Amino acid sequence: MNFDFLPKYLPYFNDGMIVTIFISAFVVLIGTLLGIVTALAKISKIAPLRWLANIYIEIFRGTPMLVQIMLGFGLMGSISLPTFQVGILQQDLGRLIPGIIVISLNSGAYMAEIVRAGIEAVPLGQKEAAYSLGIRPRQAMTTVILPQALRNILPAVGNEFVTIIKDSSLLYTIGVMEVFNGAQTVANLTYQTISPMIFVALYYFVVTFVVSRLLVLFEKKLGKGYAK
Known part of the structure; x- marks a missing residue:
């Protein structure tokens, strides 16, 4: 193993990780919003909404993400969009946007089940208390039940963020210049394979480890604040 390439090619990893974090944060935000909407549709009393929600969840949970990415890019990648620079890496919006959309749809399917479980975990007494105060069911869901459910699923949202950092x-495969593609570029430029892959694996580990620890600290702080 030889890491002499790092002083010259480190920007490929650093700039690529910036893109990876951006993609992951965007995906988790969109995926969580999709998950909330889909979960509400799944527990709705309107049958067509339940059917659509179940079809969406089953399709995206039952097929490989790689296949979804390739199909999504095949359907959307023909659109010509501008490019921009993130440090040393050139980003093509015609590749980045389809990638974000597809991974967000995949994340939303998983988040829907997480949100649904969080809603169902809210004690029945909370719902009954809201109804007894004259709060309508829809209003009770948005002001009483859903806020408690979202607080309960925060650890799962954090885990989804860590997962998306790796899955991005x-x-x-569609040419998005994130950190792994940056490592591939370094491997091609230096005619080395093992060393750039080992380094990018360590980079992923450090970033996900730090993010995981920060999320644990945030959850503990939130728990203390809630206890008061």
Whole structure:
């Protein structure tokens, strides 16, 4: 193993990780919003909404993300969009946007089940108390039940963020210049394979480890604040 390439090619990893974090944060935000909407549709009393929600969840949970990315890019990648620079890496919006959309749809399917479980975990007494105060069911869901459910699922949302940081590496297959694609570029430029892959694996580990620890600290702080 030889890491002499790092002084010259480190920007490929650093700039790529910036793109990876951006993609992951965007995906988790969109995926969580999709998950909330889909979860509410799944527990709705309107049958067509339940059917649509179940179809969406089953399709995206039952097929590989890599296949979804390739199909999504095939359907959307023909749109010509501008490019921009993130440090040393050139980003093509015609590749980045389809990738974000597809991974967000995948994340939303998983988040829907997480949100549904969080809603169902809210004690029945909370619902009954809201109804007894004259709060309508829809208003009770948005002001009483859903806020408690979202607080309960925060750890799962954090875990989804860590998972997406790793899974976003699949976007290299459609040419998105994230950190793994940056490592691939370094491997091609230096004619080395093992060393750049080992370094990017360590980079992923450090970032996900730090993010995980920060999320644990945030959850503990939130728990203390809630206890008061």
